[in-house]
Amino acid sequence: MRGVGGGRGGSGRDVGRTGAERKARKPGPGRRPGWVIGGFAVAIAGLLLFHRAVPGPPGGLLASFLPWLGPVVVVLLGFALLRRSGVAPAALVLPAAAWAHAFGGLLLPGEGPGSGPYGLVVVQHNVSDENPDPAGTARALAAAGPDLVALEELVPPALSVYEEALAPEYPYRAVHGTVGLWSRHPLTGARPVDIRPPGITGPWERGLRAVARTPRGDVAVYVAHLPSVRIGAGGLASSRRDESARRLGDAVAAEEVAAVVLLGDLNGTVDDRGLDPLTSRLGAARRGLAPSFPAAFPVARIDQVMARAATVGRIRTLPATGSDHLPVLARVTLR
Structure with missing residues (x-):
C-alpha cells in the first residue's frame, strides 16, 4: 500500500489538484518572458559594444543600422512592463546604456562642442540622375540659405538646369563629371580627385576638390560619390566602396590647406x-541622426558632412525633393 502522495506519479503538494492544474503550474515559454527578454537585451548590448568583431561587409552593414536598436530596446521594455517582469527591466539597462554611449550625444540640443561665432552652412544632396524636377530641387536647396551646396549624380541636361537655377545665389561653381560644388564664396584650385576603385572601366568622374575663400580663411572642400555596396550571389560586396574611401582618405591626408570639409554620398554611415x-x-556631426536614404522611408544617413580643423555641429535633413535621397544640412564651425 502506497502512502498518500507517495507514489512515483506525484508529491504531497499535488494532492487534490487535477491534471490540468498541475500542467498549468509547469513553466513554459509564456511564463518566462523575463529571461527571454533578458537574452535579447544581452544580444543587443553585445552588438552595440562589439559590432566591429563581426567580419566582412555584413559587419559594416550592421553598423549602419545600429541606431535602430534604440527603438527595439524601448519596445522590449514596454513588453516587459506589460508582463510585469522583474528581471527584464533590469536586464535592459545594459543595452540602453550601450546605446546612449554610442548615440545619445547625437540627440542632445544645441550645435555641439566647438560651436563658435563663425561657420559655414553647407548642404549635401545626391539629386538622383532620374530626378524629374531639377529646377524645383535647386530652388529648395537654395531656400535653406547655405554657403556651400554639394551635388552628386549630375547628368546632362539636368546640369544646365542646376547651373541656371543656382547662379543668382551661388555665382561660383566647380563641376567635374557627375559631382559639383556651388558657393557664395570664390572658389580656386578646382581639380578632379581620382577615387576610381580597381575594376571600373570607362568614364568614372565622381570626386572633386576646390578651395573656398571664406572671410575666415581658405577651406579645402571635397565632394565625392563613393560606389554603393552591392548584394550579389556571393553576398555583400563593399570592396569597391572601401577602396574608393581609401583613395579619398589619402587625398585628404595629403591636403595642404589646414581646414577641410568633405561633402558627399559615401554609401555608408560613419x-x-x-x-x-x-x-x-575627419570629424563627423556632433548632433543629429538625420537618416537620409531612402527618401520614402529613411533608415540610414549615407550622405555625410565631415571636417578637419573645423567642427560639424548639428546635422539635419531637409524636405524631400525629386531624389531618392534626402538633402542634409549642417553648420561647420571653423577653428
Whole structure:
C-alpha cells in the first residue's frame, strides 16, 4: 500500500489538484518572458559594444543600422512592463546604456562642442540622375540659405538646369563629371580627385576638390560619390566602396590647406568600418541622426558632412525633393 502522495506519479503538494492544474503550474515559454527578454537585451548590448568583431561587409552593414536598436530596446521594455517582469527591466539597462554611449550625444540640443561665432552652412544632396524636377530641387536647396551646396549624380541636361537655377545665389561653381560644388564664396584650385576603385572601366568622374575663400580663411572642400555596396550571389560586396574611401582618405591626408570639409554620398554611415580611412582623419556631426536614404522611408544617413580643423555641429535633413535621397544640412564651425 502506497502512502498518500507517495507514489512515483506525484508529491504531497499535488494532492487534490487535477491534471490540468498541475500542467498549468509547469513553466513554459509564456511564463518566462523575463529571461527571454533578458537574452535579447544581452544580444543587443553585445552588438552595440562589439559590432566591429563581426567580419566582412555584413559587419559594416550592421553598423549602419545600429541606431535602430534604440527603438527595439524601448519596445522590449514596454513588453516587459506589460508582463510585469522583474528581471527584464533590469536586464535592459545594459543595452540602453550601450546605446546612449554610442548615440545619445547625437540627440542632445544645441550645435555641439566647438560651436563658435563663425561657420559655414553647407548642404549635401545626391539629386538622383532620374530626378524629374531639377529646377524645383535647386530652388529648395537654395531656400535653406547655405554657403556651400554639394551635388552628386549630375547628368546632362539636368546640369544646365542646376547651373541656371543656382547662379543668382551661388555665382561660383566647380563641376567635374557627375559631382559639383556651388558657393557664395570664390572658389580656386578646382581639380578632379581620382577615387576610381580597381575594376571600373570607362568614364568614372565622381570626386572633386576646390578651395573656398571664406572671410575666415581658405577651406579645402571635397565632394565625392563613393560606389554603393552591392548584394550579389556571393553576398555583400563593399570592396569597391572601401577602396574608393581609401583613395579619398589619402587625398585628404595629403591636403595642404589646414581646414577641410568633405561633402558627399559615401554609401555608408560613419560607424561603417569601411569608411575608416575617412573617419580616422575627419570629424563627423556632433548632433543629429538625420537618416537620409531612402527618401520614402529613411533608415540610414549615407550622405555625410565631415571636417578637419573645423567642427560639424548639428546635422539635419531637409524636405524631400525629386531624389531618392534626402538633402542634409549642417553648420561647420571653423577653428
